[in-house]
Amino acid sequence: MTESAATAQQLPRGRHGLPRETVIAAQRDRILLAMAEAMAENGYVGTPVAAVIKRAGVSRETFYEQFRSKEDCFEAAYERAVELMLTGIFTITGDFGDETMTERIERVLGGYLDALAAEPAYARVFLVEVYAVGPEAITRRTQLQETFVAIVADILEADTEEQRFACQTLVAALSAMVTNRIAIGDVDGVRALREPLLDLVRRSGQLFGGLPLDD
Known part of the structure; x- marks a missing residue:
């Protein structure tokens, strides 16, 4: 709560x-x-x-x-969900200090998963119920996903089109996995994605950007 x-x-x-x-x-x-x-x-x-x-x-x-209506209330609940997600992420990205690229991406991806797990009801609004409302809400969700892609790409120093596409693929896969788990109420499953996801990124080298394998 x-x-x-x-x-x-x-x-x-x-x-x-x-x-x-x-x-x-x-x-x-x-x-x-x-x-x-x-x-x-x-x-x-x-x-x-x-x-x-x-x-x-x-x-x-x-x-x-x-x-004004149930839809109006949903839109406000959706914006609250967005606020909770982004506040946690931006708080993390504003305090990196001298951390390595690996440490930064670990904090951002881990923070995203923690934010979803901490607010499962709002996470469901953000990830699942948005599709029942209409195209405007879905467009908003897509825009926010691209914002997250931009954050990831910036941290990983994705300079080429291929690297940015890899970052988009990573975020899209993450979104699909957390959506499925939130849809069935598997909060522990959301948290369990942390280590295998971070291991994937650590082993990726320059697939996503400038991350060295031994960073």
């Missing part, structure tokens, strides 16, 4: 003297988490607004004050 969602669930009932902005933000966090968790159980199509409202513990009026 995210820190914001946990805070939202701890709001006291009745008169509490909290600023309206705090209450609205907490309600929004509860609704988004409820949307993600409900879809993890029943899928996008099988999740009515009523189920989200019940799980979030808010009124129908409160839901529609925040969101």
Whole structure:
């Protein structure tokens, strides 16, 4: 559970003297988490607004004050999932220091897997349920995957078209593997990808970029 969602669930009932902005933000966090968790159980199509409202513990009026429709709520939940994924990755990439190329790619790929495993409901929104919503959401997911490709290619110093294509293939394969595991609720399986994936990259040499075999 995210820190914001946990805070939202701890709001006291009745008169509490909290600023309206705090209450609205907490309600929004509860609704988004409820949307993600409900879809993890029943899928996008099988999740009515009523189920989200019940799980979030808010009124129908409160839901529609925040969101125009179920699709609008999903889009917001998807953006929250993206935020969680990218925040973790960008936090890692902004603090490399004097680490070697191997150490950097290990941290980024490992951080991505850890982020998915830590938030399985949001990971399902990000990886699985997006396909039930429509082309705009799928396009957004594709764009984010290319962002991750760019991060990997930059770390591995992929200078040629062939090396960049190899990076795209690596990320696409990783995406397919984690999507399958998240779809069946295999969080441990997501974490288990870490070592074989990193071993593959370590043994790749210059296939993906400038990574020496003995780095």
